[in-house]
Amino acid sequence: MQTDKKTPPSLETLTGLCKRRGFIFQSSEIYNGLNGFWDFGPLGTELKNNLRDAWWQDMVRNPPLGPDGEMLDIVGLDSAIIQNPLVWKASGHLGGFNDPMADCRESKARYRADHLMVYLPTSGEGTAYAFLEGEPAVAEKRIRKAKSDTANFSVVPFTDLPLDQIATVWGPDATKAGTLTEPRQFNLMFKTFIGAMSGEGEDNTAYLRPETAQGIFINYKNVVDTMRVKLPFGIAQVGKSFRNEVTPRNFIFRSREFEQMEMEWFCHPDEASKWYSFWVEARLQWWASLGVDMRNLRRRDHDEDELAHYSTACADVEYQYGFTAPGFGELEGIAHRGNFDLTQHQEASGVKLEYFNQETNERVLPHVIEPASGLTRGVLVLLNEAYTEEFVPKGDTGGDTLLAEPGSEAPEGYEKRIVLKFSPRLAPIKVAVFPLLKNREELVKKAKDIFAELRKTWPAFYDQAGAIGRRYRRQDEIGTPFCVTIDFDSLEDDTVTVRDRDSMRQYRIPVSELKSWLFEHINE
RNA sequence: GCGAGCGUAGCUCAGCUGGUAGAGCACCACCUUGCCAAGGUGGCUGUCGAGAGUUCGAAUCUCUUCGCUCGCUCCA
Numbered sequence: 001m002q003t004d005k006k007t008p009p010s011l012e013t014l015t016g017l018c019k020r021r022g023f024i025f026q027s028s029e030i031y032n033g034l035n036g037f038w039d040f041g042p043l044g045t046e047l048k049n050n051l052r053d054a055w056w057q058d059m060v061r062n063p064p065l066g067p068d069g070e071m072l073d074i075v076g077l078d079s080a081i082i083q084n085p086l087v088w089k090a091s092g093h094l095g096g097f098n099d100p101m102a103d104c105r106e107s108k109a110r111y112r113a114d115h116l117m118v119y120l121p122t123s124g125e126g127t128a129y130a131f132l133e134g135e136p137a138v139a140e141k142r143i144r145k146a147k148s149d150t151a152n153f154s155v156v157p158f159t160d161l162p163l164d165q166i167a168t169v170w171g172p173d174a175t176k177a178g179t180l181t182e183p184r185q186f187n188l189m190f191k192t193f194i195g196a197m198s199g200e201g202e203d204n205t206a207y208l209r210p211e212t213a214q215g216i217f218i219n220y221k222n223v224v225d226t227m228r229v230k231l232p233f234g235i236a237q238v239g240k241s242f243r244n245e246v247t248p249r250n251f252i253f254r255s256r257e258f259e260q261m262e263m264e265w266f267c268h269p270d271e272a273s274k275w276y277s278f279w280v281e282a283r284l285q286w287w288a289s290l291g292v293d294m295r296n297l298r299r300r301d302h303d304e305d306e307l308a309h310y311s312t313a314c315a316d317v318e319y320q321y322g323f324t325a326p327g328f329g330e331l332e333g334i335a336h337r338g339n340f341d342l343t344q345h346q347e348a349s350g351v352k353l354e355y356f357n358q359e360t361n362e363r364v365l366p367h368v369i370e371p372a373s374g375l376t377r378g379v380l381v382l383l384n385e386a387y388t389e390e391f392v393p394k395g396d397t398g399g400d401t402l403l404a405e406p407g408s409e410a411p412e413g414y415e416k417r418i419v420l421k422f423s424p425r426l427a428p429i430k431v432a433v434f435p436l437l438k439n440r441e442e443l444v445k446k447a448k449d450i451f452a453e454l455r456k457t458w459p460a461f462y463d464q465a466g467a468i469g470r471r472y473r474r475q476d477e478i479g480t481p482f483c484v485t486i487d488f489d490s491l492e493d494d495t496v497t498v499r500d501r502d503s504m505r506q507y508r509i510p511v512s513e514l515k516s517w518l519f520e521h522i523n524e
Numbered sequence: 525g526c527g528a529g530c531g532u533a534g535c536u537c538a539g540c541u542g543g544u545a546g547a548g549c550a551c552c553a554c555c556u557u558g559c560c561a562a563g564g565u566g567g568c569u570g571u572c573g574a575g576a577g578u579u580c581g582a583a584u585c586u587c588u589u590c591g592c593u594c595g596c597u598c599c600a
Contacts, residue, residue, distance in 0.1 A: 020535070020550085032531095032573065032591040103526060103596085112597075181525085188598080211600080246525080246597055253600095260600055316600095333600065374600030392560080415561080436558065465552090469560030476560095485559065497559075504560065 005295050008322035009387045009406045015251055017418070018383065021478050023047065023428075024252060036248030036256035043478055044379065046428035046459055048259070051290075051378050052238050054425060055261045058286060060236045067278045074234035074263060075227055079215025081240060082192070082206050090348035091214050091341065093189060093207075102158065103181045104171045111172070111180075116158035118169060119143060119150065127177045128169045130158060138172055190242045190256075208242035213370060215239075216264045217341045221353055231355055231366055232267035232275065238375060250323050252376050259375035264368050266355070269339070272367035273313075276336045280315045283332055283371045287317060291423040292385050296320040298328055311335040317373070319381050331381055332373030339365045386420040386479055392504070401504075420479030421502055424522040429480040430458035431518060434471050436487040438464035447486040450496065450511065454484070457515065458522065476501060482518060 009017075018024040023044035027037035040048055056076070058064070063072040088094045102113040111132070119129040119139050127146070129139035136155075143150055161169070170177040190208040209215065216235045223235055238261045248254050267275050280299060288294050302314040313336035318328035342365050346353040354363045389404040391414035402414065410416045424430060431454055435447035444464060451462040461480065463471045468485065475483055483499040490496050496514065497506045509517050 016535075026592085035592075241600075243599075245599075247595090249594085254598080258600065262600085330600065372600060377600060417560090434559095439555085439557095467557060467559090467561065467563095470562080472559080473561045488558065499559080506559075 004403050005293065006388060006403065007405050008296075008320065008325055008384050011251055011323045013406055014322065014383055014387060017387070017477070018044065023383070024379075036245060036254075038252050038255055038376075043428040047382065047422070047426065048375065048379050050426045050428070051382060052259075052261065052375055054290065055286075055373075055375070055378075056236070056238065058289075059234075059261075059263055063234070064282050064286075067274065072232075072234065073229055074236055074265075075223060075229065077216055077219055077223070077235050077237045078239065079212070079219060079237060081209050081242075082194070083209060083215065083218065085206055086348060087214050087218055087345075088189065088207050088210075090344045091217075092344065093210055093214075104174055104179050113159050114157070116172075118156055118158050118161060119153040120156050120161070120165075122152055122154055126168070128161075128165065129153070130169050130171050130180065132172055135172075139170075142170060188243045188245070190244055210243050211241050211372070212237045212239045212260045212262045213264060213372065214341070216262065217345055220264075220266065220342065221351065224355065231357065231364075232265065232271065234263050234265045236261075236263040238262075250321075250329075252380050253321065253323070253329065255376065258377075260372060261375050261378075262370065262372040264337075264370050266366040266368055268364060269367045272336060272338070272369065275369045276313060276334070279369050279371050280317075280334045283334055283373070284317050287319075287331070287381070290382070290426065291421075292319070292381060296385065297331075300328070311340075312338045319384070321380065321384055330374075331377050332371060335370045335372065337368040337370055339367050341368060342366065382422065382426060383420070386422045388419050388421050390417045390419065391415070392417050417473065417476060419476040419501060422479040422481070424481040427479045427481050428459065429461045429475070429478060430482065430522050432461040432463060432471070432475045432480050432483045434462075434468060434483060434485045435464050436468060436485055442491055443486050443488070446490060450484060450486065450514070454515070454518070458518070472499060472504075482521065484514065 015024075018041075019026075021043060022041035025039045025041055026033040027039045028034045029039075060074050060076045063074050066072050085094075102111050102116065104111070115133050116130050117133050117136070119131070119136075121128060129142050131137075131139040140150055143153065158169070166180055166182050167178045169180050171180045174180075189210050192206050192208060194204045194206045216237055220235065223229060239259065240257060241260050242257050245254055245256055248256055252258075265275055265279060284297060284299055287297055296319055298318050298320075300316045300318050302316070307314055315334050316330045317332040317334070319331045320326070321329045323329075342353045345351075346365070354365050356363050387406070389406050389408070391402040391404050391410045393400070394413055394415050401417075404410070404416065420427075422428075433447050433451040433454060435443035437443055447464070448462065451460060454460045461475070463474070465471070472483055479501070481501045483501075485497045485499065487497065490511070494511045495508050496511060498509050498514070498517065499506045507517075
C-alpha cells in the first residue's frame with residue numbers, strides 16, 4: 001500500500017512522548033541524569049524485547065533462504081560482557097579504538113592527531129606548519145609567505161613530535177603558532193578491575209566489551225566442535241555493548257551503553273563476496289518486513305578510506321531519522337571482515353582456528369560477513385517510523401482522516417490524533433479491554449473476565465476510566481493495535497466490538513472467536 | 525575536553541526593575557457519558573538544579589558547582 005510519506009517527528013516530540021508514555025527515561029533522572037545512558041520504561045522494554053525476538057526468530061530460528069534457495073544454518077550464543085583483555089588486544093580495539101585528539105585553542109577545531117602531518121624545520125629552529133593529511137597546500141602557502149622553502153622542512157606525523165615542540169606548531173585553522181594542545185587519548189573502551197579487593201592496576205584491568213562480535217569469534221571453535229555445523233554457517237548474538245563515546249548525542253541514537261544484534265557468517269573465502277551481497281540485501285529487506293517505509297531506508301557503501309581497521313568492504317543500512325532528515329543515519333552495518341579476526345585470534349592465542357572440510361580434505365580459515373545492527377537504534381527507528389499525527393473529523397467517525405505534519409494545528413472541524421502505528425508484531429501492548437461504562441457492574445465484570453483470558457496470551461491492558469473515546473486515544477498514543485469494548489449487546493449475545501487502531505473501524509466479533517481473530521491479526 | 529544555550533509542579537511555560545510561587549494541560553476521585561479525548565464537582569503535586577555570598581528580605585543580583593541540550597570527533 002503506497003501512502004504519503006510521513007514527515008518524521010522532531011527529537012523533542014519523540015523524547016517527550018517516550019517519557020510521557022513510559023517508553024524511555026533519562027537514566028538516573030532523580031540524580032540529574034547521566035549523559036549517554038538511558039533507561040527503558042515498561043513500554044520501551046516490551047518494544048525492545050519484541051524487536052530483539054523478531055530478529056532472533058528471523059535470524060537464528062528461521063533464517064532467510066540463501067541465494068540458491070537453500071536453508072541456512074545459524075546458531076545462537078550469549079557470551080560474557082567481560083572477556084580476557086587479550087581478546088581486545090588481538091582484535092585491535094586496544095590500539096585502534098584509541099583515537100588521539102588534538103584541539104586548537106584558537107579556532108576550536110578538533111583534529112584526529114594521527115591525521116595531522118607537520119612540516120618540521122630541518123634546522124630544528126622556528127615554526128613548524130601542520131596540515132591535514134593530503135591537504136598540504138595551506139601549510140606550504142604559509143611557508144612561502146614566511147620567505148622559506150619546503151625544501152628546508154621535513155614532513156613528519158604530528159604524533160611523532162616531542163611534547164615541547166608542539167608549542168612551535170602552527171595549526172591548520174589558526175592565525176599563529178602554538179595553539180594546538182598536545183594529543184590526548186580518547187580510549188573508547190570502559191575500564192574495570194577484576195577481583196573484589198583489586199584497585200587500579202595494569203595486571204587486573206579488564207574492559208567492558210565495545211562490541212558483541214569478539215565473543216563470537218572466541219567461541220567459534222567451541223561451536224564448530226560441538227554443534228556439527230558445516231561451512232557456511234552463522235553464529236548470532238544479542239547483547240549490551242559499551243563505548244565511552246566522546247559525545248553521546250541524539251537521544252538513544254548514540255549512547256554509551258547500547259545493545260547490538262550481531263551475526264557472524266563464516267564461509268569459504270571463495271564465496272565471501274557472494275555472501276556479502278546476499279546479506280546486504282537480506283538485511284535491508286528485513287527492516288522493510290517490519291513495516292519500515294522503504295523510502296526511509298537506503299543502502300550506502302563505504303568508501304575505502306572510511307573502512308574500519310578490520311573490514312575489507314562495508315555497507316550500511318541507513319534510515320532517515322527525524323534529526324538527520326533530509327539526510328540519513330546509520331542503523332546497521334554489514335561488514336566484510338575477511339579472515340582478520342580469526343587470524344588475529346589464532347596468532348594471539350596459539351589455538352588453530354582453521355576449518356577442516358572432510359569431503360574435500362581442505363583446511364581453510366573462513367572469511368566472515370557480519371551484519372551488525374543496533375537494537376537500541378532499531379527501537380529509535382521503530383518509534384520514528386510509527387509516530388503519526390492525523391487530523392480526524394470531529395463528531396462522527398465517517399469523514400476522511402488527514403495525515404498531519406508533526407506539530408501542526410488541526411483545521412476547523414478536525415482534531416488531532418497522535419498514534420504510533422507499530423506493526424502488531426512489535427507493539428508493546430497488543431490489546432486493550434474496556435467496559436463501555438464503568439458504573440455498570442455487569443459490563444465491568446464481563447470486561448474483566450475477557451481481560452483475564454486475553455492476558456494469558458498477549459500483553460494486554462484494562463482501562464475503565466473516563467469516556468470511551470479518550471481511552472481509545474490513550475491506546476493510540478502507545479500503539480496498541482486493537483481495543484476490545486464490552487457493551488450492552490455483549491451481555492445479550494456474547495459479542496464484543498474490536499476497534500482497529502489505524503482505520504478506527506469497529507468489528508463485531510463473538511467472544512468465542514475473539515482469540516482466534518486476534519491471533520490472526522496480530523501475527524499477520 | 526573546548527565553545528554556546530538552558531535548568532520554576534508529570535508536561536509546556538509565566539513570574540518585568542529583589543518582598544517569601546502561578547496558569548494551561550495532564551493526573552486522581554465522584555457524577556455524567558450507549559463507541560472515538562479536553563461536560564460538572566472536588567483534589568494532589570514544587571528542597572524555584574545544588575552550594576556560598578550581597579541584602580532586613582533572593583526563583584529574581586554575584587560567584588562556584590552539578591546536570592542537560594546543541595556544535596567539533598566517532599559510530600551499532
